[in-house]
Amino acid sequence: MIKHVTAMLLLAVIGGIFFTLYSGYAPDTELNTTASYYAENTAKDLGATNIVTAIIVTYRGLDTLGEVTVLFLAAAVVGLVLANSKVADANAHNRAPVGELLATGSRALVPLILLLGAYVFVNGHLTPGGGFQGGAIVASAMLLLLLANPVRRFSHRLIAVIESFSGLTYVLLGIAGLFWAGGFLDNRILPTGELGALFSAGAIPLIYSLIGLKVGAEFSSILSNLSETEEL
Amino acid sequence: MSTLMIAMTLLFSATVLGAALMAIHTKSTPIAIIAAGLVSLIASILFLILAAPDVAMTEAAIGSGLTTFLFFFVLNRVRGGEHD
Numbered sequence: 001m002i003k004h005v006t007a008m009l010l011l012a013v014i015g016g017i018f019f020t021l022y023s024g025y026a027p028d029t030e031l032n033t034t035a036s037y038y039a040e041n042t043a044k045d046l047g048a049t050n051i052v053t054a055i056i057v058t059y060r061g062l063d064t065l066g067e068v069t070v071l072f073l074a075a076a077v078v079g080l081v082l083a084n085s086k087v088a089d090a091n092a093h094n095r096a097p098v099g100e101l102l103a104t105g106s107r108a109l110v111p112l113i114l115l116l117g118a119y120v121f122v123n124g125h126l127t128p129g130g131g132f133q134g135g136a137i138v139a140s141a142m143l144l145l146l147l148a149n150p151v152r153r154f155s156h157r158l159i160a161v162i163e164s165f166s167g168l169t170y171v172l173l174g175i176a177g178l179f180w181a182g183g184f185l186d187n188r189i190l191p192t193g194e195l196g197a198l199f200s201a202g203a204i205p206l207i208y209s210l211i212g213l214k215v216g217a218e219f220s221s222i223l224s225n226l227s228e229t230e231e232l
Numbered sequence: 233m234s235t236l237m238i239a240m241t242l243l244f245s246a247t248v249l250g251a252a253l254m255a256i257h258t259k260s261t262p263i264a265i266i267a268a269g270l271v272s273l274i275a276s277i278l279f280l281i282l283a284a285p286d287v288a289m290t291e292a293a294i295g296s297g298l299t300t301f302l303f304f305f306v307l308n309r310v311r312g313g314e315h316d
Binding site for chain 1: 285288290298301302305306309
């Protein structure tokens with residue numbers, strides 16, 4: 001009883017706080033200084049049509065490097081926790097058989113999903129989406145493969161090579177920006193090209209493709225680690 | 233925003249709240265996982281209505297796609313260790 005009263009009181013207090021915040025809120029009618037700078041100068045300075053991508057990869061590139069590192073740490077911790085667990089027997093017969101529909105459907109859909117993922121991260125500077133979204137789509141193709149054939153094994157070496165290569169190249173491209181452009185992760189180490197073309201916006205398509213590969217490899221490693229091991 | 237859009241937004245918001253309550257209150261863990269995935273899926277539509285397609289794509293791919301299946305993988309693992 002006393003617990004319920006406390007909970008209700010807490011809810012009322014939180015509700016009061018949010019109501020005060022909401023009633024004092026007036027939406028901005030124009031962009032603030034930073035936002036209007038981005039809106040006006042992104043296309044001119046960096047050559048990217050998708051302002052969100054320009055902010056994520058160039059203006060706030062260091063944050064993105066941090067995000068990718070956090071994801072890498074998460075994947076590493078999953079691997080560490082599962083390192084001591086038993087490897088699932090690939091020849092075990094106690095699994096329920098996979099349906100014909102899933103087995104055939106996955107064969108038709110996996111190449112298309114991989115293509116969509118690659119499209120999303122290669123076109124990150126032109127259309128909505130980018131490395132994180134594309135990487136997640138690529139990993140969902142791997143997930144479909146795992147669902148269609150639970151005993152399938154991915155090459156851990158290949159995943160590790162893709163992951164390290166793209167991470168290393170990402171940082172090296174960032175450092176190249178220090179020497180040949182305005183600063184760390186500046187995209188103008190390559191010509192910005194024509195606005196709206198696939199090969200434009202300097203290093204943004206390159207960096208976002210590397211992020212896409214890295215994110216895809218990290219998610220795939222989490223999924224395959226979970227699927228390949230049994231309980232501790 | 234047209235009346236249709238406002239009606240759709242209200243419907244989606246109500247569904248998000250309903251799915252979230254279902255995820256909390258249901259006794260069955262698989263249903264809770266699916267309801268949490270539904271919250272993400274409809275949240276991604278709401279992001280799209282709010283003109284944030286980048287966020288909507290992330291939410292749909294990671295929030296409702298990968299996370300849901302990650303939960304199922306982990307649930308499978310936890311069930312395996314239930315009887316010791």
